[in-house]
Amino acid sequence: MRHIHVIGIGTGNPEHLTVQGIRALQATDAVFALDKGDAKAGLLGLRRAICDRYIEGRPYRFVEAPDPERDRRPTDYGAAVDDWHAARAVLYESLIAEHLREDERGAFLVWGDPSLYDSTLRILERVRARGCVAFTHDVIPGITSVQALAAAHRIPLHPIGEPVRITTGRRLREGLGEGPGATVVMLDGDPRFEGLDPDLTIYWGAYLGTSDEILAAGRLGDVAEEIRRVRAEARVRHGWIMDTYLLLRPAP
Template sequence: MITLTLVGIGSGNPQHLTLQAIEALNSADLILIPRKGKGKDDLAGLRRDICTQVLRDPAPRLHEFDLPVRDPNTPDYRQRVDDWHDAIATIWQREIVAQLPKGGNVAFLVWGDPSLYDSTLRIAERLKSQMALNVQVVPGITAIQALTAGHAIPLNDIGAPVVITTGRQLRDNGWPTGADTVVVMLDAGGAFETLDPVGIDIWWTAYAGMENEICLHGPLSEVGPQIVTRRAEARADHGWIMDIYLMRRA
């Protein structure tokens, strides 16, 4: 039997780990660290740095492996994602069986929280059909918490709902009906440009909670173009970017 523990690690700052997360990592026999390819080495490096800071002797083994990339030639978005998840699950199974042939506890460090716009749990479900697997989840600080903390703002207005959505949904469907506050994740860049900016304020953060965190806030009409420019510059500097933003109508 393999126990797969998905450990939420916040947004890359080791101080975001909970005591439960630290104990889960130290209790593992093996910690998997994915490599996402050229230009994204920082992501694997941050996972290694976290392990260096929190693991105690005798420390679990670290094992790095390469992740596949999504096939850009598949026209249907959902099918493209499903095929990608199938490929990742196959690689996970191969690496886990090779590294823990007699079973044991393997941990996987998940950015933010495994429950919120993250596919790790869906990939783990695929593994359950292929091997004897017990899945455990250790919750982490979400990117939304890091965003609101960085700007020192509450998530919602008094008694008002909040909609959490994606850049694709915002671009395709516009401002969610009935929402005064919208949090946008997984935006490939500038989905807010499709909106009429009048009366909308935006709070934008890249690399939330990390040393190179970037925060911008103000009326969307004024700050939107600045965000697009800063985002492109940051992506060019680091080779990758993780950003999130909150918008609120007056």
């Protein structure tokens, strides 16, 4: 039966791959990747570079396909994501059926870790539920941008004994929430920091773990506009940006 490896590849540094991930990749016959257009060609190139670096001494196929279109400004966010996942499931099904023989292994290389704000596992479950192509799969964890952010700033994620909340920029606009602890924010396409306490401490990072890494930290009220300026310039320069930030409440 066909087998699929879902491999977390970290945040862009090929050395983020674990030994387990490298071994799985070296046993792979076909690597599947979604082409998200010229603006994000660098992401596709990094996946190719990882494969070329670690798959040695055996042939493999790098299979690209255009990512289905997604409504980026939907009136119903949940419905839009569901439609997008459904379209991706049809695409994944065709890729597996057409480019992977019954006795072969395929791989999806997932940015960061497959467990955190990634759709690959949910989409593969949709493919399985459709019942048109049979496969088994496993998951190899990777380094998340959350870990890479803390490592880059040389900090723990939270004060002693306090919780960590991981959320998205969309959810942050509803407020930071009550209670103690730290908040990590991911997938914030346009961080404005509106309505947040200016006395929060922010640790921000983009292109974490790569040679293009950018870091900033300080009192939110003092560094927010600088972060927005640097972020906008980097996005123009690279054509894409992935960034993450940690918010800490002021000490009582």
